[in-house]
Structures are given as C-alpha cells and as structure tokens.
Amino acid sequence: MTGWVLRDLLDLVLPEACAGCGLPGGLLCPECRTALAAPARVRWPDPVPAGLPTPWSVAAYDGPVRAAVVAAKEHGRSRLAGPLGEALARAVLAAAGRDGAAGAGLLLVPAPSRRAAVRARGHDPTLRMARRAASAVRSSGPLVTVAPVLRVARRVLDQAGLDAASRAANLAGSLSVPGRLVALVAGRPVVIVDDVVTTGATLTEAARALSAAGAEVVAAATVAATSRRTPSSPEA
16 A cells, blocks of 8 residues: 555544644645635746746745645645645636637646656656646636646756756756657647746746647646745736
C-alpha cells in the first residue's frame, strides 16, 4: 500500500487536522478555505521572463495556501487535490475566457514532475490537481481535456535557492513534447497549469516546448503565486 493511500485511509478514521492551519477542522477548515476563494487575477513576476504566457492565479503563496500546497505535494494528503483543483479551475476559466478559448476544445497541460519525485511521492500532485480542475471547468460548461504531454528532456538542478536568472538558465531546453504526442497538441489552444508560479521559468519553458510542438499557448494558470508578484487587475 502506497504512503498516500495509507494517509487517505487514516484521514477517514482519525480526527483530521486542517492542512492550512493544523487545527481540527477537516481537510481544510472554513477559514482556510476562504484563502482559496478569491477571484483569479493576473500576477506577473518581476522580472518577467521573455515568452511567459499571461499567468493567472487565485491566491498568494503564503499562510494556509502554502501549507495546503506543501501538504498535497510533500505530505501525501492527496485529497487536497479537490479544493486546490477547484481553485485552479477558476484560474483556468479566467485565462480561457480572457483569450476566447473557453469553448474551443481547450487543453490543460500540467507542468511535468520529475519521475524520481513522482516515485518518491507515490503520485503526481500537479496532474491530480489538473484533472480535478478540468472536472470543475467542465461542470461550468467549457469542454476541456487534460493532456500531460510534457516530458523532462534532460537533468536539471534543484530550483530551490536559485534566483530568477539562474532558474531560467537551469530550465532552458529542459522540456519537450515527444514526437508521438505532438498530434495531441498541434493546433490546439492550451493553458499550462501548475500549483505555484515563482519566477515564471517553468511556465516559460513549458510554453516554449509546447509552441515548438505546434500548440497555441493562450495563458498559464496556477493556484498560487509567490509574494514577489504584484497582482494586476483582469483588465490590465
């Protein structure tokens, strides 16, 4: 039995601590859920990497939101894909609506996780969130499909501690769409999805790889953005 399955079973039979604040209150207590309830907004990094698609996020990456994302990724609380995916869906809808792609057979392409990380975690949290987001978007009407077509093409350094320029250099040319999967995205509108945007380097590299495969990258959507971002209004 994998670790995340065991954790989910324990969550069902033991008093559950909120992933946001740690107090008793279920998966996410009502107060911490409100941190994920804001409308999606455009949040640009500073500096803005050349080629970064317009990045939409719901929340700042701090407090209960940061705790919930870390719990989903690193602590095996896979059921958090539900509320995090629903927040991500609002960012997707905002991004797709702004670019007129909401009714055009939109593809959600998750940022890829390293195979070693997926093995260690026992699941791919970003892919889980993307699938939950797609389900939530479809309940609102637009037809969307999750297309996990991006692959890590070469080894990269751990991004922790790297500044914006170093992250961009570290990731340059690191992602690709395998030839057998190009037909899935060529000529299709795409929103790239991830849990958090930090410097924008991952989203920029993902956009480059998808554009090289013939996809029409219309925007990016994440649950949260780090505090270095300055939110702008959707009209900006």
